[in-house]
Amino acid sequence: MKRKSTNTEIPIYHENCILRGSGDFGNLTEIDQEKIESVQPCGSEENKIMVEINLPTRKDELFLSPSVLCKILENYKNQSACSENLGMGRVMWRDHRIYIYKHGKFDIRFATSEDDAIKTMNSISRLVLGSVFCEHCGQPALECALGRCGKCLAGNHLKSSEFFNAFNEPILEDGFGLVIGVLRQLINLVSENENQQIPFESQITEIRDKIHEGIELFLDFLLKSSSWIKIVSSIDLISLSLELVVTLEKIMELERVVKEKSEIWENVFGKINRFIKMILENFVSILNIFYGNSIQALENIKENEVGLQELVSFFEKSEEDVFNNLVTIYERTSLNWKGFLEVYS
Structure with missing residues (x-):
């Protein structure tokens, strides 16, 4: 894909948002020895220690969302495990085993020293950042991303050559290519089945x-990033990709309902498929904003938003549940780009 700028336009978050890098839990990439609660020798391995680090929360207050933590860890290699009910996760990072707890406690095992534990913690804190609650909006950081929470975008943006140039790094370029490739595959599938049911299941x-x-x-890139711009932009891309998974699940549910009533809905397949196509195209456009093609991407979102609102108006007039499902899909997915339209308008 040809890039039309030398910068990526990054949204700016509210000064009290966790993604702005300020506040009590702002920059979690700078853990120091004051956060260490205890150090004990490892019983199973000589010359190794277990280090407990506690990040401050108010009494009985959750530091992170167990459900979001588990969602993140489910996508991070095979060396992780998570229990939403227990409110804890486990990550294998190099030669360390790290236990993560919902109230802000981190147990780092098999560290060679306190400095080694802090260095490990500074990496792992980036991995879990998306699950940490933001004090400004009260939502996990993944919900702050792209302004989905409705409170954390500051109504401005900055041009960043730093994140633009990060696409020269294969790990980010490859992740971007995979996600945008999937979207184009889906858009082609919808286009090929314009007035009939789309064979998503295959x-x-x-x-x-x-x-x-x-x-x-994207998570690997996040773990290896040291600058706040790269960290936050990685969170944005992870959040958007996870939302794409949710959107596809909703579309699959919709397709199953439509399949059961195909004789009734044959005359509206065109509208349903046009709706799905525009939703997917808007995901592509958001990715293109990060890729440096913001002007055309924003125009595409604006154009599709007009068409989507017309279709939603049509769906809302129907009493059929399948159309209510479409409205619900729009209400959730549109949060991914409405903040962008406000910031870049």
């Missing part, structure tokens, strides 16, 4: 696998 496993692979690459 390709959905392959599509999910590619998106998860893309998210894993």
Whole structure:
């Protein structure tokens, strides 16, 4: 894809948002020895220690969302595990085993020293950042991303050559290519079946696998990033990709309902498919904003938004549940680009 700028236009978050890098939990990439609660020798391995680090929260307050933590760890390699009910996760990072707890406690095992534990923590904190609650909006950071929470975008943006140039790094380029490739595959599938039911089921496993692979690459890039711009932009891309998975699941549910009533809905397949196509095209446009093609991408979103609102108006007039499902899909997915339209308008 040809890039039409030398900068990526990055949204700016509210000064009290966790993605702005300020506040009590702002820049989690700078953990120091004051956060260490205890150090004990490892019973199973000589010359290794267990280090407990506690990040401050108010009494009985959750530091992170267990459900979002598990969603993140599910996409991070095979060396992780998570329990939403227990409110904890486990990550294998190099030679360390790290336990993550919902109230802000981190147990780092098999560290060679306190400095080694802090260095490990500074990496892992980036991995879990998307699950940490933002004090400004009260939502996990993944919901702050792209302004979905409705409170955290500051109504401005900055031009960043730093993140633009990061696409020269294969790990980010490959992740981007996987996710946008899946979207184009889906858009072509919809276009080929314009007035009939779309055979999503035949390709959905392959599509999910590619998106998860893309998210894993974004997570790897996040773990290796040191600048706040790269960290936050990685969170944006991870959040968008996870939302794409949710959107596809909703579309699959919709397709199953439509299949059961195909004799009734044959005359509206065109509208349903046009709706799905515009939703997917808007995901592509958001990715293109990060890729440096913001002007054309924003025009495409604006044009599709007009068409989507017309279709939603049509769906809302129907009493059929299937159309209510379409309205619900729009209400959720449009949060991914409405903030962008406000910021860049």
